[in-house]
Amino acid sequence: MDNLYNRLNEYYKNKFGERVLKICVDGGFTCPNRDGTKGVDGCIFCSERGSGEHIKYRDVSNQIAEHLASYRGQRANKFIVYFQNFSNTYANIEKLKSVYDKAFVSDKIVGISIATRPDCINNEVVNLLKEYNKKIFVSVELGLQTADDNIMNILNLKYTVKDFKMAVSLLKDAGINIVAHMMLGLPQESKESIDNTIELINDLGVDGIKIHNTYVVKNTKLEELYIKGLYKPLELNEYIEKLGYVLARLSPDIVIHRLSGDAEKDKLVAPDWDLHKKWIVNGITKYLKDNNLKQGVLYKSA
Numbered sequence: 001m002d003n004l005y006n007r008l009n010e011y012y013k014n015k016f017g018e019r020v021l022k023i024c025v026d027g028g029f030t031c032p033n034r035d036g037t038k039g040v041d042g043c044i045f046c047s048e049r050g051s052g053e054h055i056k057y058r059d060v061s062n063q064i065a066e067h068l069a070s071y072r073g074q075r076a077n078k079f080i081v082y083f084q085n086f087s088n089t090y091a092n093i094e095k096l097k098s099v100y101d102k103a104f105v106s107d108k109i110v111g112i113s114i115a116t117r118p119d120c121i122n123n124e125v126v127n128l129l130k131e132y133n134k135k136i137f138v139s140v141e142l143g144l145q146t147a148d149d150n151i152m153n154i155l156n157l158k159y160t161v162k163d164f165k166m167a168v169s170l171l172k173d174a175g176i177n178i179v180a181h182m183m184l185g186l187p188q189e190s191k192e193s194i195d196n197t198i199e200l201i202n203d204l205g206v207d208g209i210k211i212h213n214t215y216v217v218k219n220t221k222l223e224e225l226y227i228k229g230l231y232k233p234l235e236l237n238e239y240i241e242k243l244g245y246v247l248a249r250l251s252p253d254i255v256i257h258r259l260s261g262d263a264e265k266d267k268l269v270a271p272d273w274d275l276h277k278k279w280i281v282n283g284i285t286k287y288l289k290d291n292n293l294k295q296g297v298l299y300k301s302a
């Protein structure tokens with residue numbers, strides 16, 4: 001870790017010996033909270049594309065080949081394919097295998113990273129991932145957002161803390177790298193809900209975390225709440241303060257994958273500052289330095 005937090009690019013450099021970048025792809029999956037299995041409305045913040053707005057769905061191998069052939073493919077020698085949109089373990093095993101196999105179009109691909117919901121992890125999926133993990137780096141990004149049941153209900157996540165714990169346990173037993181997603185500025189968030197989320201993430205021993213502020217995207221339930229004045233996003237300084245609070249209490253071993261969201265300009269409703277990642281990164285650096293904090297200084301192990 002450098003002197004402030006455990007940065008992802010350092011982790012990759014240590015692991016792969018050089019810079020590694022991600023290639024975001026749409027694997028063509030859906031989500032049980034969209035297709036009617038658990039619900040049709042989705043999580044209240046979820047965009048129409050289930051994250052990864054900028055990605056156009058087409059054959060996965062083509063998405064990767066185009067990326068590698070573009071100027072972005074010249075920016076590193078090693079890449080991790082990130083299956084981003086919707087729930088990327090939500091299909092039968094044959095379909096999952098056929099989609100994941102399409103990632104390996106070049107020797108430059110050194111890993112796959114798979115975003116999904118905790119309730120879309122089961123023994124069959126883990127056994128499949130375990131096979132890939134023997135040959136290549138595999139990471140699973142699990143949505144958590146919060147460990148507070150009440151807020152989970154408001155968000156309409158339709159998965160539970162129990163689902164998250166179960167998914168982490170199965171993946172950990174299989175030796176698969178786990179990244180948790182956490183959001184700040186959620187409706188009815190409290191110090192207690194943040195503390196509980198930090199505690200859960202620390203206690204379960206996940207390997208990495210993505211944290212971002214809650215932002216409002218067009219055509220979502222959250223947009224309706226925002227328009228009615230029933231939801232107010234954090235100001236930048238409020239987010240930085242909460243982020244500093246979380247980082248100081250996270251285990252110093254957890255790798256920080258990101259500290260900002262990735263809303264598209266034409267889809268973002270609020271807050272405007274969300275488009276300025278540098279403001280967030282510079283803001284948290286200054287905040288940590290000014291307050292003599294760094295990741296893990298206030299970490300309490302279980």
Ligand code: SF4
Nearest residue numbers: 031042043046050086
């Ligand atoms: S689990 Fe993910 S893809 Fe599914 S509705 Fe929620 S945010 Fe969207």
